[in-house]
Amino acid sequence: MRVFLDLWWYFKREKTSYIIGIIMLMIVSILSLLPPYIVGVVVDLMVENNLTVEGLTFWLIILFFVGLAAYIFRYLWRIMIFGASIRLARLLRNQLYEHFTNMSAKFYQRRKTGDLMAHATNDIRAVEQTAGAGVLTLVDSLTLGGFVIITMAVTISWELTLLSLLPLPLLAFLTNFYGSMLHKRFRVAQAAFSSLNDRVQESIAGIRVTKTFGQEKADIAAFQAESDDVVKKNLRVSRIDALFDPTITFIIGVSYFLAVYFGAGFVINEDITIGQLTSFTIYLGLLVWPMLAFGWLFNIVERGRASYGRISELLAEQAEITDEHADTTKPPSGRFDVEIHSFRYKSEDDPVLNDVRFQLKEGETLGVIGRTGSGKTTLMKLLMREEQGVNGKISLDYRSIERYTLDALRTSFGYVPQDQFLFSATIADNIAFAKPNATMQEVIDAAKLACVHEDIVQFQNGYETFVGERGVTLSGGQKQRIAIARALLVEPEILMFDDSLSAVDAKTEESILEALRMKRSERTTIISAHRLSAVKHADVILVLDQGKVVEQGTHESLMKKDGWYREVYNQQQLESIVAEGGDTGGTYG
Numbered sequence: 001m002r003v004f005l006d007l008w009w010y011f012k013r014e015k016t017s018y019i020i021g022i023i024m025l026m027i028v029s030i031l032s033l034l035p036p037y038i039v040g041v042v043v044d045l046m047v048e049n050n051l052t053v054e055g056l057t058f059w060l061i062i063l064f065f066v067g068l069a070a071y072i073f074r075y076l077w078r079i080m081i082f083g084a085s086i087r088l089a090r091l092l093r094n095q096l097y098e099h100f101t102n103m104s105a106k107f108y109q110r111r112k113t114g115d116l117m118a119h120a121t122n123d124i125r126a127v128e129q130t131a132g133a134g135v136l137t138l139v140d141s142l143t144l145g146g147f148v149i150i151t152m153a154v155t156i157s158w159e160l161t162l163l164s165l166l167p168l169p170l171l172a173f174l175t176n177f178y179g180s181m182l183h184k185r186f187r188v189a190q191a192a193f194s195s196l197n198d199r200v201q202e203s204i205a206g207i208r209v210t211k212t213f214g215q216e217k218a219d220i221a222a223f224q225a226e227s228d229d230v231v232k233k234n235l236r237v238s239r240i241d242a243l244f245d246p247t248i249t250f251i252i253g254v255s256y257f258l259a260v261y262f263g264a265g266f267v268i269n270e271d272i273t274i275g276q277l278t279s280f281t282i283y284l285g286l287l288v289w290p291m292l293a294f295g296w297l298f299n300i301v302e303r304g305r306a307s308y309g310r311i312s313e314l315l316a317e318q319a320e321i322t323d324e325h326a327d328t329t330k331p332p333s334g335r336f337d338v339e340i341h342s343f344r345y346k347s348e349d350d351p352v353l354n355d356v357r358f359q360l361k362e363g364e365t366l367g368v369i370g371r372t373g374s375g376k377t378t379l380m381k382l383l384m385r386e387e388q389g390v391n392g393k394i395s396l397d398y399r400s401i402e403r404y405t406l407d408a409l410r411t412s413f414g415y416v417p418q419d420q421f422l423f424s425a426t427i428a429d430n431i432a433f434a435k436p437n438a439t440m441q442e443v444i445d446a447a448k449l450a451c452v453h454e455d456i457v458q459f460q461n462g463y464e465t466f467v468g469e470r471g472v473t474l475s476g477g478q479k480q481r482i483a484i485a486r487a488l489l490v491e492p493e494i495l496m497f498d499d500s501l502s503a504v505d506a507k508t509e510e511s512i513l514e515a516l517r518m519k520r521s522e523r524t525t526i527i528s529a530h531r532l533s534a535v536k537h538a539d540v541i542l543v544l545d546q547g548k549v550v551e552q553g554t555h556e557s558l559m560k561k562d563g564w565y566r567e568v569y570n571q572q573q574l575e576s577i578v579a580e581g582g583d584t585g586g587t588y589g
């Protein structure tokens with residue numbers, strides 16, 4: 001029952017709905033006591049041969065109004081209590097969603113998508129049930145059950161009541177026992193469901209890879225195995241769940257037996273009338289629902305407790321990167337002073353970056369090159385404060401980046417990641433994602449800068465073409481350029497291309513870079529790439545190797561040295577000449 005205490009904050013918040021709902025539930029409970037009483041009175045009148053047409057009509061009219069009133073109150077309490085529980089689900093869903101959007105990248109590396117989706121669906125449903133059906137079953141089992149027992153004891157016979165209810169403690173013991181078993185099994189079943197959710201999500205996302213490698217059968221088999229596991233674990237829940245009803249009905253059956261057995265004796269001894277015994281057995285019948293409700297209560301509450309625990313755990317997780325040391329909300333411009341002595345990911349023992357130092361004035365371009373895994377993306381993440389724990393200092397406009405609020409920092413940066421993501425929306429909406437009020441002309445200008453305008457107008461619906469699952473399939477290069485247009489549209493102070501030109505050809509790359517140089521001469525640009533031509537015009541070029549800066553300078557200064565940069569540049573130039581059929585007047589000529 002602890003979950004009711006956990007949810008107390010919500011009950012307080014919705015106290016009007018709950019108090020009105022509970023009062024109505026109690027009125028319905030009291031009204032339910034009247035029909036058995038009336039039946040008893042009518043039976044006694046018949047036995048005594050005193051039943052008149054007027055008398056019967058009188059009692060029938062009362063029965064009708066009792067039924068009508070119960071009907072109205074039942075309707076109203078449902079609106080009150082279930083309405084409040086639905087609002088709780090909405091609140092938790094919104095809280096979770098907001099929490100998800102505030103969490104940093106680390107959180108998503110740790111948590112799986114399917115698992116998070118299971119929290120947002122199944123767990124919230126279980127908590128909603130606790131705040132709705134759970135409250136109903138608690139109140140109903142206590143009030144209706146209590147009222148019925150008191151009425152039986154006070155108006156008929158406390159001895160007979162006591163005798164008939166002898167099996168009840170056994171019921172309390174059994175439901176408690178089943179409840180704790182249910183709790184354990186339900187947690188296990190929910191975890192299996194999360195894992196299945198995850199598998200479906202991953203399989204759908206990776207369906208092309210699965211198909212190209214002809215792994216459909218293996219994928220289906222793995223899915224079936226996991227699905228079977230979910231069924232098995234849910235069956236284990238059902239096996240306990242299924243014990244509640246028969247146990248309760250059996251125990252109530254024993255109560256009936258005792259009531260009739262001893263009640264008959266009471267009638268013969270004239271302690272009670274036949275009408276009273278009739279009322280008594282109907283009252284016993286009224287106890288079935290509160291008992292069932294009591295059983296369900298354990299079931300609902302146990303599920304609610306497990307689910308609320310999981311949700312609370314998730315909500316309690318703090319974002320690693322916060323505004324704790326921030327004292328300025330003004331977005332910085334792009335002057336960088338970077339002195340990274342070392343940086344290592346928390347999960348790793350060895351640093352991935354060592355001794356990275358550079359300065360970049362506003363309007364300058366930084367080029368970062370290096371082999372795969374050399375630390376280019378990590379450096380970008382550090383500059384944006386997507387990771388923290390740097391041994392050293394990263395300053396923007398002469399202030400440590402920690403002194404800017406995250407909102408201020410994010411406003412300054414436009415980042416085009418390695419694996420761009422397009423939403424299932426129109427091309428125009430995708431480009432205007434970070435500036436939803438952008439005019440169409442702004443969208444087109446950004447697309448032109450990113451050299452994707454010509455491609456877009458070729459589509460039947462132009463900028464209104466849908467991309468993603470419901471729309472056209474774009475090439476890797478087109479996706480990349482739309483992602484570039486998205487970043488360019490917000491005209492960020494600092495633009496970051498994280499290997500974002502890898503899927504476009506050399507000529508397009510050159511056009512994009514040329515456009516950037518023209519348009520962004522006042523603003524800072526950071527480009528990481530494998531192809532050296534992408535960083536040729538940068539004011540500072542860092543050559544990274546296994547997290548260390550092995551060469552640093554401008555294109556001209558690096559070409560003078562006999563190092564990795566010159567060697568790779570010459571090699572890539574040669575490759576491009578060969579690719580263009582030996583025409584030395586090409587891009588790199």
Ligand SMILES: Nc1ncnc2c1ncn2[C@@H]1O[C@H](COP(=O)(O)OP(=O)(O)OP(=O)(O)O)[C@@H](O)[C@H]1O
Binds near residue numbers: 347375376
């Ligand atoms: N979140 C992380 N946790 C732990 N290690 C990481 C994490 N991200 C990257 N690494 C490790 O850090 C090193 C540098 O990775 P990073 O992605 O910065 O390289 P990169 O130069 O951008 O590579 P690529 O050109 O392939 O994108 C790699 O050894 C990588 O395995």
